[in-house]
Amino acid sequence: MTTPFSRLPLLSPGSWPEARRITTILRKETVGGILLLLAAALALIWANTPWSEAYHSLREVTVGPAALHLDLPLSVWAADGLLAVFFFVVGLELKREFVAGDLRDPHRAALPIMAAIGGMAVPALVFVLINWRTGDGALNGWAIPTATDIAFAVAILAVVSSHLPLALRTFLLTLAVVDDLLAVTVIAVFYTDDLNFTYLALALLPLAAFGFAAQKRIRSWWILIPLAAVTWWLVHESGVHATVAGVLLGFTVPVVRSAAAGGPEAGPGLAEHFEHRIRPFSAGVAVPVFAFFAAGVTVGGLSGFLDTLGDPVALGIVAGLVIGKVVGITGASYLTAKFTKARLDDGLTWLDVAAVALLGGIGFTVSLLIGELAFAGDPLRSDHVKIGVLAGTIIAAVLAAIALRIRNRAHRVLAERETRDDDHDGIPDIYQHP
Template sequence: MPDSRTPLFGLPSPAERRRLADALRTETVGGIVLLAAAVVALLLANTPLSDAYESVSDFHFGVPALGLDLSVAHWASDGALTVFFFVAGIELKRELLTGELRRPAAAALPVVAAFCGMAVPALVYVAVNVVGGGDLDGWAVPMATDIAFALGVLAVIGTNLPSGIRAFLLTLAIVDDLGAIVVIAVFYTSGLDWLALGGALAGLALFWVLHHRTPVRGWYVYVPLGLVIWALMYNSGVHATIAGVAMGMLLRVRLRKGADGAPDEEVSPAEHIEHLVRPLSAGFVVPLFALFAAGVGVSGSALAETVRQPEGLGVVLGLFAGKILGVFGGTYLAARFTRARLNPDLSWPDVAGVSMLAGIGFTVSLLVSELAFTDAETMERVKAAVLVGSLLSALCAGVLLRMRDKKYRKLWEDETRDEDLDGIADIDQDEDPVTRPAEARRRAEARERERAARAEGAERDGRDGREGRD
């Protein structure tokens, strides 16, 4: 008689695996998994299990002959996290070629906001540490925005917020990721091995040729090639995650067209691969990194010591105050003194909420903390400061955006109310400027202007023939 019992840790059915993968592709679930991993790390580091946790984190394995004898924590940050940066590279290229970053007019505001949101926190950190006599090497720690956490918070609390908020935050975070990649590559690379770097670049060139000039599509070719590129990049002295970014940006994001000019494929290779890899990144890679990077002591005395030391205080102020000043100030100045304009669906309180969300600098900030400091005690203080600054930013952003969400909910109800049940919203039948809500009228007029601008831009893009090869 067959056993009908379900095994406790058995392999889920194909349908269940698909549902799980789809869930991990959403920012909400990805942010929750990341948060859960961080909480587990904090519990392990602050309970009697801390010795076992440190032993596992420091355990070394690998292939010493190939220069790959790393601890578990380093495998998570230098190895597994490459998958996260691979997905970031795909997102960046897609935005540059087909997304908001393709149109300078639409990209100007979030791009300026992102650059100011990186520069001001770094300056805040430097100012605090110059005054306090701290270590200036950590200036890049408060620069980063964790896109998974930030979008996860936005998805949970902002069900009625305009879609423009998410687009603004996504564009800002992608530019922020690009800045972090450049900073890691330029400022946290020590002692280049030119032979290994040349081998990595040759591997990337082979990757591009195989992908763009041959019909080779099997994972059994690209995965081994990717591992070789990663190993060479690691041994070159450049941070190994740069290999992931480079491979992601080498993927083709536009649809291939046939002889008749029509697309001969449903999705681009980049979109297909991102669809497959994103659940691995969100459900395993980033949580694994958080599990070994976020395990710091958070006792009252330890937290007090963190904000008393200039390095920790600089990170907290940089993430919390620096990001708000940088993102909001940069957006306002760009809108005030250039031709860039704020999305008509957004208002300045919305930008303030996004500025606070940008202070959630978890994944990349923790990674830069490990690269910037060699002293273990300072590194632990800075990691604790990253957690404190990110938590403050998330809480304040949550309060403000929740208030904005309620306001937009009421506006939506006003705009869709149909008390006479004639199928036409009452507000559309009210032409009296006195009785018609000014905010609803402004939003309707702004949306109409934005639609006209987009139509004009699409027509101009068609005339310019911007559908060239990447």
């Protein structure tokens, strides 16, 4: 018996417009990922020099209006404020994927969604199994190894110079976007204390006004930014982590033009315009600044590093990122293929999927954010979380690079196939169907 999936190869190249869009996004994410790496390295080096006290003092510098309860340390501004911009872009990207992207087709959407779910469930299970008897609130960190940092992962791809096929890059990007949505849902549900429903209800007013303005294609910054800022402040005051406001604001922006605005043939919606404008700031400023304030941890030499990994929390994070991610993503993808009787696209193997799953273990930005929320008020365990995230990310990146190198020759052949343009019309032949 055949199914619609059996006629659709898994991880096929997709459409040419989507391929161009993904290529542009990945190019920007590569630059942002390199800046992220540099910012994290700078923080880690500074925190392990004789001047480490200056770094920690800088993190605690307080700015902002006290009357609005916004007299916050710079490290909190980076986590709550700048990452809200990052999650706004995530909201835009996710909505675009499911409204106008190739993933509006349920057949294409199934694999990355199932892979993201598997890539979240298994690492969480691994962490819980390791910390089941740890006590002292250790299980609060169950969600730390569930996140994937697409900018960091793409930067690693750029460093190892892999000829990873665009279909796999698209899979990684989409998986990471769905992963981010699941992560922000976890943050909102499991890491929200003392919820204030009054502020949360009030946040709906500027959110609705922002959405109305966006639907009317209003681009005036002096209208949109104040509405977004008020929404962010009210969500922040409600007890829900303020980054949730970013995703909600992104969801309100139209992806395609309405008939009243000229119809789809008149051009893309406001989401693409915002994404082009804001993604460079998000990838080049917001995320690297957060990484700078979040990654700095005093390791204490090799002995201190080994002692830290003796903490089951740090060990659970490393195992979740390195083992849980590859088992969860690859296993969910394999089961999806078996259940639907679909097959991998020509030239791809399950080793390729496993290599991408290892890249999924690069869980830097959101993992650090969840770690700060899970162990707020416990500086020692927070430091252990940072070292666990850094160690797990580095191990996953190295293993992914090795796996990709093993398949590099086959990847080169696929890359040549994807870029071949025998009729010189500017569209690779693989995207043209007779």
